[in-house]
Amino acid sequence: MAIEVIAASDENIPWLIASDRHVSEAWVRRCVSLGEYLIARQDSSPIGFLRFSWFWGTIPYMDLIYVLPDNQRRGAGTALLQVWEEAMRERGARLLMTSSMSDEPEPQAWHRRNGFKVSGKLTFGNLQPVPEVFFIKPL
Structure with a gap:
């Protein structure tokens, strides 16, 4: 099955709150609103995410990359990283x-x-x- 990587939207917030246990609900909402989450999906279901921020406001910093245990070692993390890299390159990083x-x-x-x-x-x-x-x- 193909892995699709998309920018997180409000509809992903409940899944991110349940899956990203390192941050508060308020932080999840903040990051989604700023476009700082990418979601890996398979058959339209989320299987992983990449959360990032900006070190010194200029350097893209991958805070966390997470793939559900049953989906690890199947390319989701690499897909998330590649999409993030390209997006950051396009933003001049x-x-x-x-x-x-x-x-x-x-x-x-x-x-x-x-x-x-x-x-x-x-x-x-x-x-x-x-x-x-x-x-x-x-x-």
């Missing part, structure tokens, strides 16, 4: 950013396979003692 926890080797490997390179690490004290690994990808 010359660099993409993302990150992963240092104790998550699988997501880090996925980023590397998709052309991202490690740029540095940060810790956030008691808020997040495990270092966050930052990745960049020139466009």
